[in-house]
Amino acid sequence: MSSxxxxxxxxxxxxxxxxxxxxxxxxWFHNLNLHGVHTAPNHFLGDFPNIKWHRISQRIPxxxxxxxxxxxxxxxxxxxxxxxxxxxxxxLGIDVDDRYLNQARFAAATLDLDIEFRKGSVYxxxxxxxxxxxxxxxxxxxHLRYPLMALDTVVKKVAGKxxxxxxxxxxxxxxxxxKDYSFWQEEMFSNPRFPAMYFIEQKYSGxxxxxxxxxxxxxxxMLRSAxxxxxxxxxEETWICEPRRVCRYGQYILDLELAGExxxxxxx
Ligand SMILES: C[S@@+](CC[C@H](N)C(=O)[O-])C[C@H]1O[C@@H](n2cnc3c(N)ncnc32)[C@H](O)[C@@H]1O
Numbered sequence: 001m002s003s004x005x006x007x008x009x010x011x012x013x014x015x016x017x018x019x020x021x022x023x024x025x026x027x028w029f030h031n032l033n034l035h036g037v038h039t040a041p042n043h044f045l046g047d048f049p050n051i052k053w054h055r056i057s058q059r060i061p062x063x064x065x066x067x068x069x070x071x072x073x074x075x076x077x078x079x080x081x082x083x084x085x086x087x088x089x090x091x092l093g094i095d096v097d098d099r100y101l102n103q104a105r106f107a108a109a110t111l112d113l114d115i116e117f118r119k120g121s122v123y124x125x126x127x128x129x130x131x132x133x134x135x136x137x138x139x140x141x142x143h144l145r146y147p148l149m150a151l152d153t154v155v156k157k158v159a160g161k162x163x164x165x166x167x168x169x170x171x172x173x174x175x176x177x178x179k180d181y182s183f184w185q186e187e188m189f190s191n192p193r194f195p196a197m198y199f200i201e202q203k204y205s206g207x208x209x210x211x212x213x214x215x216x217x218x219x220x221x222m223l224r225s226a227x228x229x230x231x232x233x234x235x236e237e238t239w240i241c242e243p244r245r246v247c248r249y250g251q252y253i254l255d256l257e258l259a260g261e262x263x264x265x266x267x268x
Contacts, residue, residue, distance in 0.1 A: 018110070025106060026099045030076035034110045039076065039103070049078050049138075055235040056163065057082065060134075064088040070132040070157055072122050073140035077104030077115065079163075083134065084113045094120035094128065122150045131159035138165035138238070141219075143209045147197075151226045152254035155246045162228060165238040169198055170215035172236065195221040227253060 018037045022028070031040035031047055045051070064086040071080040074093030084091045093115060095101050101117050108115040120127060122140060135158045141147045154162065171192040181188065188194045195218035204210040214222065223230055223239060227246035230239050246252060248265065256262040 021106065025103045028076055028103055029100070030078040030103070032076060032078060032081070032107050034107060039107070052165070052235055052238065053078070053082060056238050056240075059232050059234045059240055060086070060163075062086060064134075067133040067160075068092075068130075069134045069136065070094070070128065071136040072125075072154060073138070073143075074104055074117065074136075075100045075139075077107050077117065079136045079138065080104065080115050080117070081107065081111060081113060083136070084108075084115050088134070091115045092128070092132075093117045094122075096121050122153060125153050125157055128157065131157050133160035134163065135161070136163045138163060139167070141166040142211065142213045145211050147212050147214075148222060148226070149254070151222055152252070152257065155226050155228065155243055156252050156254065158228075158243050158246075160242070161231070162241045162243070163238065164219075164223060164241060165235075166219050167210075167213055168216050168219060168237055169213045170196060172216045174217035174220050193217055 015035070015037055018034055022034065022037060022039050028039040029043075030049065031038055031043050040048070060083075064083060065088075067083075067088045069080065069083045069088045069091045071077070071083070071091065071093040074080050074095050075097075077093050080091045080093040093101075093104055095104070095117070096119065098119065101119060104115075104117045108117070122137070122144070123146070135154060137151075137154050141150065141164075144150050173193050174195075175193050177188065177194065192215070196215050197218050198213045198215075200210050200213065202208065204213065220230060220239070223241055227244055228241035229244040230241050232240045234240065245265070248256060248262075251261075253262060
């Protein structure tokens with residue numbers, strides 16, 4: 001992560017003013033290109049998140065006319081901006097961090113894009129009305145103390161597709177596993193491909209908000225367990241999914257679980 005430093009060759013006063021404003025808005029996590037001025041040109045992950053979008057974007061229609069988009073944990077709005085550029089009708093980005101929301105609002109205004117950015121948490125999506133054709137839930141899961149609760153909450157907002165991304169650690173391979181095991185079977189727990197989450201008690205990468213980091217199998221298992229079907233895996237850490245069995249007996253998994261009424265699916 002770094003602050004803006006790249007100034008277009010023209011050195012116009014507009015570019016200088018833009019650079020100044022970008023710096024005033026604090027450190028950026030998204031490297032946006034604002035009329036030739038980059039917001040995080042020295043990002044530790046490279047041209048982030050362009051490097052991810054390059055592959056993900058190929059699985060998303062070029063024309064999103066009429067579509068609604070909810071970007072949860074939108075940060076400075078990179079994905080919101082790209083979805084709006086594809087013609088999405090309504091784009092709403094939410095984040096808990098005012099610094100990022102201010103960056104996102106500034107970026108959208110600078111690019112003359114009509115995107116709404118609102119303060120809000122993934123745990124409080126009941127404050128967001130309706131459901132959306134595309135829900136983007138990228139880079140947030142591992143920052144949460146209650147990841148599966150968040151995923152079960154997000155699912156309630158997905159009318160069309162979920163674009164999900166998480167940091168992964170451990171094995172990047174997954175395989176089919178048995179549906180049940182005897183109490184005395186333990187060997188699968190030492191198999192690195194068995195679904196597992198790494199709990200970070202203190203910090204990871206200097207960040208105390210990194211709580212639970214799944215391996216690849218756990219990320220996929222959680223998506224399935226939340227009632228989603230995985231349609232594609234366009235990029236190592238990203239999956240595109242559709243809701244399939246998010247309700248049981250007419251109620252969402254989250255509501256059943258919170259009421260203590262979640263029972264195993266027949267035939268599952
Ligand atoms: C690693 S960044 C990912 C940003 C962006 N979605 C992406 O993939 O590039 C994590 C973002 O999640 C936000 N965030 C953290 N906890 C959140 C919560 N409970 N609800 C909504 N956003 C949250 C952070 O403020 C930050 O902007």
